[in-house]
Amino acid sequence: MINTLEQMFSKIVYYSPYERPFYFILLGVALIPLIIQLLRGNRMMWYQNILTLTFLWLSFSGPNARQGIALILYVLWQTVLVYAYFKYRQQRNKSSVFYVAVALAILPLFILKLFPFLANQTMLLEHNPQLRFIPMTIGFLGISYLTFKAVQMIMEIRDGVIKEYSVGRYIQFLLFFPTISSGPIDRYRRFEKDLLHPPSKETYVEMLSSGLNMIFLGFLYKFILGNLLGTQLLPRVQDFALQRENLFLGLLGTMYVYTFYLFFDFAGYSLFAVGVSKLMGYDTPINFNKPFLSHNIKEFWNRWHMSLSFWFRDYVYMRLMFTLMKKKVFKSRVVASNVGYFVLFLVMGFWHGLTWYYIVYGLYHATLICLTDAWIRFKRKHKKQLPSNMWTKGLSIVLTFHAVAFSFLIFSGFLDTLLKTIF
Amino acid sequence: MEQKDVQELLLTILEELTGTDEVREDLDMNLFEEGLLDSLGTVQLLVEIDGQCGVTVPVSEFNREEWATPRKIIEQVVAMKS
Helix, strand or coil, X not given: CHHHHHHHHHHHCCCCCCCCHHHHHHHHHHHHHHHHHHHCCCCCHHHHHHHHHHHHHHHCCHHHHHXXXXXXXXXXXXXXXXXXXXXXXXXXXXXXXXXXXXXXXXXXXXXXXXXXXXXXXXXXXXXXXXXXXXXXXXXXXXXXXXXXXXXXXXXXXXXXXXXXXXXXXXXXXXXXXXXXXXXCCCCHHHHHHHHHCCCCHHHHHHHHHHHHHHHHHHHHHHHHHHHHHHHHHHHHHHHHHXXXXXXXXXXXXXXXXXXXXXXXXXXXXXXXXXXXXXXXXXXXXXXXXXXHHCCCHHHHHCCCCHHHHHHHHHHHHHHXXXXXXXXXXXCCHHHHHHHHHHHHHHHHHXXXXXXXXXHXXXXXXXXXXXXXXXXXXXXXXXXXXXXXXXXXXHHHHHHHHHHHHHHHHHHCCHHHHHHHHHC | CXXXXXXXXXXXXXXXXXXXXXXXXXCCCCCCXXXXXXXXXXXXXXXXXXXXXXXXXXXXXXXXXXXXXHHHHHHHHHHHHC
8 A cells, every 4th residue: 555655656746837738637637626716716725825835845855855854945045035135124124234234135046056167167076976966955946036036115105015924925025836847937017916815706717717828839849849849859959060161050040949949839738837826826937939029139138038038127137227317327318228138148147056157158148138238229320311111120030040049059058069079 | 285286386396307288287297107117207396305305205105106197296205295
């Protein structure tokens, strides 16, 4: 009896979110009671909490148990931190305390990102192998995304727009399992509104159908297109490029295939995350809106990994610009704005990882955006002399796509692999 | 400052920021969809509101939907002032 139970558990415990068909079957069945209640206009909070714990357990137990412990420690850290800052903010509002609170919220992720870099540079681990426990105790799948949720909380408490702190709701926000591994990054006030006010029956019927549509479109994106591109086509074009018979063609092929692979894989995942949220009666924001039809880079960032770029827009760029402009640090608005873009994209690069190609990817996008802004200003002044028709619009879409695809070639790290085979 | 003055002040700020007097004529036009305001424009608007109207609007209070038109902007600032 115990043996069969053990066998049963050993079959189900190792599921990363949205990876295997069995995860979807399990999730589908487990969601039924919740869906039935939502169709009657009720949100079964207790059931949702059990569901959350169950699915987190599925993803963070067994071989991933270490990550599970790291997740628990992380949530504890953030909950206490936000609690302490909230209590402080009700009495006072010093900038220095705010900056320390933000730094403490980022600290676990910062250590995790810095550690492999330091270890590589200084042979730290060779001399002190016991230090390996540091990344192992801190890291878990999704820590980058939870950090965005934690930091926005501190910032909105500072701004005084979060007037009440409910530990329970904050934990539910952090641990909302459909989006835990890779977003989309929700906003606390938006999430809390959904949590407290379940959708009306009519609205929920629409959410249910669009959620199911999204999940099936996600299957097409991630498991068919993304899988074909990523496991079949990508290794072939990469091999071709590495042989260096026709390096240009090889790199071009890698660039196109990787770009579409990245899109279908990540957009597919995001469709699952948003679709499952909808089945649970939550309007998690979407992440992709036909990004490859953008006319310029600015528009691209409003359509690609949207919850991330909006987060950076609202919590990094706009806040920084507000301070810079209010204190008149730069005389020219253009200079201030360009500095803001470089800060934003460098932070985004570092967030991806402390590797040269992520940093170059960030700098490249910052440069493109500054150039785009300059071009838009030029266009405004010379409106009459410049043609604007179907052809120029088509051309701008093609150009934007290629500028973006090239950035993903940098991002993919393939150039690093290639360079290492040459030198 | 009376509500009328706030309105006049905000419309002047918007006029300067967007470079068009359409904002005065059509109070319900969507400034973001028309491409008249972007994130930089928004920040400039908030800095001007802070300096000229004496109302500090935190960046996280700013929500594109709730601040989309000249009328909505006026309403928000008037509400925050009182």
